Amino acid sequence: MKKRLAIIGNGMAASRLLDELLRRNAGASFEISVFGEESRGAYNRILLGRVLSGGEPDEIALKPNDWYAQRGVVFHAGVRVAKVDPVARRLTTSAGELHPYDVCVFATGSSPLVPRVGGLKSDDGSPRDGVHVFRTIDDCVAIRDRARPGSSAVVVGGGLLGLEAAKALCDLGLHVTVLHLEPVLMNAQLDKNGGDLLRRAIEKMGIFVRTGTSAEEVLGNGHVEAVKLRGGDVVPADLVVFACGIVPRVEVAKASGVPVNRAILVNDLLATQVPGVYAVGECAEHAGKVYGLVQPIWEQCAVLADVLTGANPRARYLGSKVYARLKVAGVEVASFGVTDAEFPSDEVVQVFEDRRGVYRKLVVRDGKLAGAMLVGCADAAPALVQMFDRDEPLPPNRLDVLATGNAPTTATEREVCNCNHVTESAVVGAIRDGCDTLPALCDATRAGTGCGSCRGQLISLLATHVTLASV
Numbered sequence: 001m002k003k004r005l006a007i008i009g010n011g012m013a014a015s016r017l018l019d020e021l022l023r024r025n026a027g028a029s030f031e032i033s034v035f036g037e038e039s040r041g042a043y044n045r046i047l048l049g050r051v052l053s054g055g056e057p058d059e060i061a062l063k064p065n066d067w068y069a070q071r072g073v074v075f076h077a078g079v080r081v082a083k084v085d086p087v088a089r090r091l092t093t094s095a096g097e098l099h100p101y102d103v104c105v106f107a108t109g110s111s112p113l114v115p116r117v118g119g120l121k122s123d124d125g126s127p128r129d130g131v132h133v134f135r136t137i138d139d140c141v142a143i144r145d146r147a148r149p150g151s152s153a154v155v156v157g158g159g160l161l162g163l164e165a166a167k168a169l170c171d172l173g174l175h176v177t178v179l180h181l182e183p184v185l186m187n188a189q190l191d192k193n194g195g196d197l198l199r200r201a202i203e204k205m206g207i208f209v210r211t212g213t214s215a216e217e218v219l220g221n222g223h224v225e226a227v228k229l230r231g232g233d234v235v236p237a238d239l240v241v242f243a244c245g246i247v248p249r250v251e252v253a254k255a256s257g258v259p260v261n262r263a264i265l266v267n268d269l270l271a272t273q274v275p276g277v278y279a280v281g282e283c284a285e286h287a288g289k290v291y292g293l294v295q296p297i298w299e300q301c302a303v304l305a306d307v308l309t310g311a312n313p314r315a316r317y318l319g320s321k322v323y324a325r326l327k328v329a330g331v332e333v334a335s336f337g338v339t340d341a342e343f344p345s346d347e348v349v350q351v352f353e354d355r356r357g358v359y360r361k362l363v364v365r366d367g368k369l370a371g372a373m374l375v376g377c378a379d380a381a382p383a384l385v386q387m388f389d390r391d392e393p394l395p396p397n398r399l400d401v402l403a404t405g406n407a408p409t410t411a412t413e414r415e416v417c418n419c420n421h422v423t424e425s426a427v428v429g430a431i432r433d434g435c436d437t438l439p440a441l442c443d444a445t446r447a448g449t450g451c452g453s454c455r456g457q458l459i460s461l462l463a464t465h466v467t468l469a470s471v
């Protein structure tokens, strides 16, 4: 008899877990149900900026609503799970429906962090009109409905998400001001040099940046009219978008007696302490780490699928090395690992090209990469990420890798897509097998289906090899 597998949440982790399960023929041993509070099929949350700047939600769909039934998966669209009873092995939805399960996976992701700011609610207690977060398609549609060319927006948060939101709003014709609490933009990924260059590039796009300050109060009569800053300045605004970070969604796990620290605690099998209950994605905490990027989440999903299906009972998740890339057209930023020397023996190699607006820096520890940041030109990013990921020794002349990443590497194959670890030879192989368009190539190899920053390279590989194949 088939076991009942219930997945709570239908975001990027759930979507990837389904793919990994079906690849391992899980349909033969499981009846799979997915409970998604959002009523849409899964979509690529990473690409929300496209929807914010005017694209159609379908452009970023990962799984249309009919995908599930076609593969024998039951999708409870728009259904929130309120509680899990791990003893009775039964979950309850917020509408009070009961669903028995044998195995349950939390994939509940995160909520946007909204700092304590006055005036977020109107006098009657309802959320103030014009205050938004940037996490879902519905958020983007709501922001767009309010964004009129010539109106003004304040984006609170000058990290990856805040800058993406600011650029999208600027492209819609709004007057945009970004507020960032720290003196340096993207301070989690960049040092002062990098942050200063980034600021220059962002301001050149027409976005105003105010660092070292934040919103103290949202002002307005019913709807937003301005934001009062720490220090007293007032910035007029028709729209406020909070992009200040994320908080793992652990409320259901907590209410169900599943142990939680910052997020749901899991071991190397992605299992919680509660038998039959697992967690993946941004809601999971492994070895003290909670990841907020997809590449580690996808690594978790592959392991969990191996564990659940028994395809590889010895599969273990041992943590991931992460890297971040800003997806704002016109300014390239990539960063991973440490941003500065931490020990006296750490070696720092940096090249600052002020006129070109390019800054590249490596932090080297024991002859290997401990971190890197690239601002203004990130051509070397895929190769550097690969070296970092594989703990490869650097060549004696560090500048060989700093500029292009084209240094001799011990890896036999160069990665094109770091999110999915897809090598150049796999891409070229797929082109030779007949994938002669970008969608076909992405479908066949998974390259380009994460943050999408390798799509340019995929297009140039297509240009080279499709032509060669047809000669």
Ligand SMILES: Cc1cc2nc3c(=O)[nH]c(=O)nc-3n(C[C@H](O)[C@H](O)[C@H](O)COP(=O)(O)OP(=O)(O)OC[C@H]3O[C@@H](n4cnc5c(N)ncnc54)[C@H](O)[C@@H]3O)c2cc1C
Pocket (backbone or CB within 6 Å): 008, 009, 010, 011, 012, 013, 014, 035, 036, 037, 038, 045, 046, 047, 048, 049, 079, 080, 081, 082, 107, 108, 109, 110, 134, 135, 136, 161, 164, 249, 252, 280, 281, 282, 283, 291, 292, 293, 294, 295, 297, 325, 327, 451
């Ligand atoms: C604008 C933006 C840009 C980003 N850019 C990048 C990037 O460039 N690179 C990168 O690697 N990552 C990026 N990320 C982060 C990436 O999107 C997340 O790491 C990823 O989506 C996490 O997947 P998840 O499934 O854990 O959570 P989510 O994708 O948030 O999915 C969780 C789902 O569970 C649902 N849910 C929660 N609780 C319940 C419940 N009780 N019952 C039913 N459903 C529930 C939620 O509604 C949600 O749909 C970005 C995120 C955003 C918002």
